[in-house]
Amino acid sequence: xxxxxxxxxxxxxxxxxxILILMAVIALYPILQMWMTALRPSNEVxxxxxxxxxxxxxxxxxxxxxxxxxxxxxxxxxxxxxxxxIGVVVLSCLAGYGISRFKxxxxxxMFLTILLGLTxxxxxxxxxxYYQLLNMGLLGTYWxxxxxGIAFGLPFGVFLMQSFFEDxxxxxxxxxxxxxxxxxxxxxxxxxxxxxxxxxxxIVFQFMKTWNExxxxxxxxxxxxxxxxxxxxxxxxxxxxxxxxxxxxxxxISTIPVIIVYLIFxxxxxxxxxxxxVK
Amino acid sequence: xxxxxxxGSKRQRAGFWFVLPAFLFYVAFFAYPFLSTxxxxxxEWNGVGSPxxxxxxxxxxLVQDGAMWSALGNNIIWVILGTAAPxxxxxxxxxxxWTGTKxxxxxxxxxxxxxxxxxxxxxxxxxxxxxPLFGLLNTGLRNVGLGKWAIGWLGETETALYAVMxxxxxxxxxFCIVVLYAGLQKVDSELVDAARxxxxxxxxxxxxxxxxQIRPVLTMVIVYTVIGGFNVFDVVWVMTGGGxxxxxxxxxxxxxxxxxxxxxxxxxxxxxxxxxVVALSAAYAAMRFRKAGEA
Numbered sequence: 134x135x136x137x138x139x140x141x142x143x144x145x146x147x148x149x150x151x152i153l154i155l156m157a158v159i160a161l162y163p164i165l166q167m168w169m170t171a172l173r174p175s176n177e178v179x180x181x182x183x184x185x186x187x188x189x190x191x192x193x194x195x196x197x198x199x200x201x202x203x204x205x206x207x208x209x210x211x212x213x214x215x216x217x218x219i220g221v222v223v224l225s226c227l228a229g230y231g232i233s234r235f236k237x238x239x240x241x242x243m244f245l246t247i248l249l250g251l252t253x254x255x256x257x258x259x260x261x262x263y264y265q266l267l268n269m270g271l272l273g274t275y276w277x278x279x280x281x282g283i284a285f286g287l288p289f290g291v292f293l294m295q296s297f298f299e300d301x302x303x304x305x306x307x308x309x310x311x312x313x314x315x316x317x318x319x320x321x322x323x324x325x326x327x328x329x330x331x332x333x334x335x336i337v338f339q340f341m342k343t344w345n346e347x348x349x350x351x352x353x354x355x356x357x358x359x360x361x362x363x364x365x366x367x368x369x370x371x372x373x374x375x376x377x378x379x380x381x382x383x384x385x386i387s388t389i390p391v392i393i394v395y396l397i398f399x400x401x402x403x404x405x406x407x408x409x410x411v412k
Numbered sequence: 413x414x415x416x417x418x419x420g421s422k423r424q425r426a427g428f429w430f431v432l433p434a435f436l437f438y439v440a441f442f443a444y445p446f447l448s449t450x451x452x453x454x455x456e457w458n459g460v461g462s463p464x465x466x467x468x469x470x471x472x473x474l475v476q477d478g479a480m481w482s483a484l485g486n487n488i489i490w491v492i493l494g495t496a497a498p499x500x501x502x503x504x505x506x507x508x509x510w511t512g513t514k515x516x517x518x519x520x521x522x523x524x525x526x527x528x529x530x531x532x533x534x535x536x537x538x539x540x541x542x543x544p545l546f547g548l549l550n551t552g553l554r555n556v557g558l559g560k561w562a563i564g565w566l567g568e569t570e571t572a573l574y575a576v577m578x579x580x581x582x583x584x585x586x587f588c589i590v591v592l593y594a595g596l597q598k599v600d601s602e603l604v605d606a607a608r609x610x611x612x613x614x615x616x617x618x619x620x621x622x623x624x625q626i627r628p629v630l631t632m633v634i635v636y637t638v639i640g641g642f643n644v645f646d647v648v649w650v651m652t653g654g655g656x657x658x659x660x661x662x663x664x665x666x667x668x669x670x671x672x673x674x675x676x677x678x679x680x681x682x683x684x685x686x687x688x689v690v691a692l693s694a695a696y697a698a699m700r701f702r703k704a705g706e707a
Contacts, residue, residue, distance in 0.1 A: 156523060157523065235424045235425075243431050244431075251639075252692045253446060254645070260677050260680060261448035284441035285442065287434055316423070320430070347530065348645070366536065377546075
């Protein structure tokens with residue numbers, strides 16, 4: 134133990150803590166500053182932008198919530214995010230399992246096709262997708278961001294689930310096969326419960342991604358009443374450029390749900406992002 | 413034996429049905445529109461009526477398009493600086509964490525926080541930091557007597573690209589730290605120890621013992637930042653829209669303008685195909701580089 138500690142000693146300890154804490158301040162301060170600004174009277178903000186609030190003033194937050202319609206945007210974000218996450222998780226689990234556990238015609242090509250999606254940006258499909266959604270009669274409905282959102286989540290989802298299932302011992306499924314269970318039953322009863330850690334990782338990761346998306350809804354959801362939070366914030370900022378307190382309130386309302394989810398599930402989230410790297 | 417293998421292959425075929433739903437979904441809303449983009453890239457189309465096939469005309473135009481080259485140049489600056497800076501800083505910080513610290517978990521949670529915010533939120537926060545009159549940056553500069561440096565960072569052609577890039581680095585530095593830290597967990601302390609006993613300096617231990625052991629993770633982060641650098645859109649679009657005077661234009665924002673402001677869907681498609689090709693080749697090159705490093 135002592136040996137390990139000494140072998141790892143590469144830095145002067147005081148300097149190390151100074152740098153580590155400085156980095157934490159740099160990461161955190163801009164966000165905290167926005168929240169503090171949201172809780173101050175707007176006139177005070179311009180006079181001394183970086184002072185602590187002299188008194189807590191909730192008026193910017195309530196104004197943003199009602200005038201800025203952040204309540205509506207919040208509901209829209211939930212309506213879009215939940216089905217997208219469910220779709221990605223269900224399809225990725227099935228496909229990841231299929232690819233890792235069976236050898237069948239078309240396996241390689243299907244997997245490769247899906248993986249190539251990891252490098253294709255949304256810009257490369259946004260134009261035809263617009264007309265495709267229009268022809269399908271989906272443009273301007275929530276489905277116009279949910280269905281493509283699911284498709285865009287699949288490359289990472291399938292990759293993650295495939296690598297997870299590949300590492301599970303094969304003997305477990307064999308027991309089910311001897312019992313004569315169907316493959317779907319084996320998947321559902323035996324394999325899927327084992328995949329819980331990977332599934333929760335994928336849920337959190339996909340939640341963040343969908344929650345923060347703005348280009349897709351900007352292009353496909355033109356109705357103001359259907360905007361999700363990031364898009365709402367974008368238009369809100371355009372409309373109230375001068376009122377910093379109010380914009381900060383918009384930022385505070387937009388960030389709080391996602392930060393809460395992050396803090397609850399941060400372990401899974403980080404695991405998901407490092408899954409590909411640390412294999 | 414023969415019967416068993418036939419039963420086996422029947423069983424193997426079940427896998428097809430597990431993959432099919434995802435594959436169909438992916439084809440319908442991703443692969444098929446992408447192929448349509450490839451077709452559109454060889455047409456002229458303003459969004460009304462049907463596209464006119466023009467063969468490689470758009471690709472010839474692309475090669476001669478100065479605006480495209482300057483945008484691509486910005487992407488290349490972005491890829492180089494936007495990869496080198498966060499990986500350099502990220503390596504130092506993650507090794508510091510790895511050497512053992514109190515509160516390491518809390519620190520990692522904080523470092524990663526900006527990564528979970530929407531690009532719109534990040535854009536709003538940083539627009540405010542860069543505000544020429546009352547922004548955090550200029551107020552700070554004035555307070556330390558550097559008032560003449562207090563410029564409109566996002567409004568000047570010389571600084572806009574770098575100001576946006578700094579914002580992006582602020583956002584994903586935490587990702588680099590966390591992933592590199594995860595990679596460091598596999599480093600063999602015995603080897604580091606042996607090097608120390610042999611009289612290797614901290615820098616030599618870092619460079620010759622630690623870095624080679626985390627090479628796979630390092631490559632992974634490089635591939636990620638390189639792809640991200642060629643595809644970057646959100647933060648640029650939210651903060652400067654490619655301006656002022658196209659000085660912070662990247663391929664993705666240029667594509668958006670060509671397609672949706674000028675209604676040149678054919679040429680817009682050509683640009684977006686090139687984007688995918690560039691990102692894919694860069695990712696491939698980085699993977700090859702990794703293989704070469706391992707051999």
